[in-house]
Amino acid sequence: MKIRKILFIIVTFLLTLSLIGCTIQTKATVTYESPSTYEELRMDVIAEVEPSVVVVITETGHGSGIIYKSEPVTSEDPNEVITEGLTRYYIMTNNHVVEDGGEMKIHFGSGHDDIAVVDYQTYPLYDIAVVRIETTRELRVHFVAAIDQHAFIEIIKGQEVIAIGTPQDITKFNYVTTGTVSLVSYKYEGIEGLVLMHNAELNPGNSGGPLFNLNGDLIGINVAKITNVQTSDGSIPAEGLNYTLNINKIAPIVRDFLEVNYQRVERTPRLGVTIQEVSVFLEENEASLLPSNPVGVVVIGFDLTRNAHLVLEEYDLIIGINDKPVTSIADLAAELEGSDFGDVHVITVLRNVDGEFVEITVSIILS
Secondary structure (H helix, E strand, O other), X not given: OHHHHHHHHHHHHHHHHHHHHHHHHHHHXXXXXXXXXHHHHHHHHHHHHHHHEEEEEOOOOEEEEEEEEEEXXXXXXXXXXXXXXXXXXXXXXXXXXXXXXXXXXXXXXXXXXXXXXXXXXXXXXXXXXEEEXXXXXXXXXXXXXXXXXXXXXXXXXXXXXXXXXXXXXXXXXXXXXXXXXXXXXXXXXXXXXXXXXXXXOOOOOOOOOEEEOOOOOEEEEEEEEOOEEEEOOEEEEOOOOEEEEEHHHHHHHHHOOOHHHOXXXXXXXXXXXXXXEHHHHHHHOOHHHOOOOOOOEEEEEXXXXXXXXXXXXXXXXXXXXXXXXXXXXXXXXXXXXXXXXXXXXXXXXXXXXXXXXXXXXXXEEOO
């Protein structure tokens, strides 16, 4: 009886391991193979073109853009030292994305540092702009035949199109919509043939993003949508009425942008944090994220082109700067007023460390 009992236990154990193994194997080997040649083509095109699509973040909001050109950074000054491998990248977007000027940066999705825009050039009549960045990182450049080869890109009513951009906020980075060309040529801002129309859905934030055909050719830069149409019964929501700048129309303009006309972006010294008043923060977030009776301002985000993200954390409660108390955003702004690049500011925060709020002091160099 004892031997039989031992054998029963061993068999049960081995059977359990076998079942566990089957379960794990089943979960690990579930893959997707497209049953459709068309779907596979579409997925391949998106995978190929998406790495060149970026977000253009400004002081007032954001739009989308596409990297279409690169060149080594050089200097006519023999005494100027150029970092080895430094490359200048060109990004097409809309004029209305960047027209307010101010500081701008390019966002590449989570896991990648943003890069500050160095300069930009616009052509307001066609609502087109180019921003430039410099980096030693290797970025994907999308070849645009209409610009690089002076080619005419054929656009046909009914052809499939793919729009990629970042609507609403950067958590929807490189959101994809698809549709068909509805009108090959249409008047926009009084200019005949400036845009094509299609029903690949666009939303705020898509402005400046690319529109591709199924060959992966860039056929336009998304610019706007009609949100409402007037009928005899009044205004009703519009559907599928989206405008894209025709690449054949804008390519000659972009190609002829002169070096002398690029406007340099003047950066100002900043900590590089996005902050909220405590009262505003608590309207949308759990009180447990802050200490009891909190006084200060809450860190809710970072500019990754600055230094604060290296030493501060999300939900840090800033309670002091340079040995002065901080009770509001105004207190922080007053202490930073007149600062220069290279200045060091000492920031005191309360941080949740393993469930306990601990006072921590860090130094931030304005960069």
